Amino acid sequence: MVEEEDEVLGPHQELVEVINLGxxxxxxxxxxxxxxxxxxHRVPLKPEWNPLRQKLRKMKPDVLIKIKDEVQKKIEAGFLxxxxxxxxxxxxxxxxxxxxxxRICVDYRDLNRANPKDNFPLPHIDMLVDNNAGYSTFFFxxxxxxxxxxxxxxxxxxxxxxxxxxxxxxxxxxxxxxKNVGATYQRAxxxxxxDIMHKEIxxxxxxxxxxxxxxxxxTTTIQNLFDRLRKYQLKLNPSKCTFGATLGKLLGFIVxxxxxxVDPDKVRAIMEMPSLKIEKEI
Numbered sequence: 691m692v693e694e695e696d697e698v699l700g701p702h703q704e705l706v707e708v709i710n711l712g713x714x715x716x717x718x719x720x721x722x723x724x725x726x727x728x729x730x731h732r733v734p735l736k737p738e739w740n741p742l743r744q745k746l747r748k749m750k751p752d753v754l755i756k757i758k759d760e761v762q763k764k765i766e767a768g769f770l771x772x773x774x775x776x777x778x779x780x781x782x783x784x785x786x787x788x789x790x791x792x793r794i795c796v797d798y799r800d801l802n803r804a805n806p807k808d809n810f811p812l813p814h815i816d817m818l819v820d821n822n823a824g825y826s827t828f829f830f831x832x833x834x835x836x837x838x839x840x841x842x843x844x845x846x847x848x849x850x851x852x853x854x855x856x857x858x859x860x861x862x863x864x865x866x867x868x869k870n871v872g873a874t875y876q877r878a879x880x881x882x883x884x885d886i887m888h889k890e891i892x893x894x895x896x897x898x899x900x901x902x903x904x905x906x907x908x909t910t911t912i913q914n915l916f917d918r919l920r921k922y923q924l925k926l927n928p929s930k931c932t933f934g935a936t937l938g939k940l941l942g943f944i945v946x947x948x949x950x951x952v953d954p955d956k957v958r959a960i961m962e963m964p965s966l967k968i969e970k971e972i
Contacts, residue, residue: 723923724841724922724924731846731870732843732874735849741778742778742801746855747782753792757854759791769838770860770862773858773859776848779852780801782854794852795866795867797867798868805870810874813893813894818894819940820950822940824903826903829911829931830940831926832927837863837865838865841863842864842865850865875896876895879893892940897940899938900912939953
């Protein structure tokens, strides 16, 4: 007589797809940018403007070393290249950070004055926020490296040149401080999500939110969104994304199924203002 082997029942395993949102540790050099067929940032110039070259400003030696370190990081990340014989040259404005390093901000005021305004429209914030009221589940998103996911048009890279003691460099990717970067980013988002905006997602430049009225629908909404992100190589910052939230902050407001409230952090200074006691304080 053959004894039957006891059947071993393991725990139920459901097939789960792992979505790569990117990470802070990921090399930005390896990080793909948005397809140039979708968008590039251009810097056209008004015909009456001639190129302007700013002279190198004096800075303290310790600040210069910190600038060198930041420039090296951006070169290794694939954000910068050496600029030779540039016609437009701007200076750096080093902004101190909490970790005693500096953030490189470029003084693009001359270039921005010569650059015509891009009139691509931005959504009305009040209408966008109102359109999220009454939804039960939200996915709040934050783009990885934000503007740096969009490439500069090759013919316009040289215009972004900035000067340091270590040489002149220009951006391969869209840089903060340039005029019209918000319009370029919004144009890219509209191109990517035009058919689901005001339905499944809302987009205001780099603020994005996916929404669902039923929990069962939220998984489908997120899957459709991830398919779109993967197709166009737009990455998110996982440390700043919130899944399955019932409420959250959006453009200075708290949105939830109950409706819309003002973000307390935005009005705390007013709420905590001491009462006026004498006539001179008015």
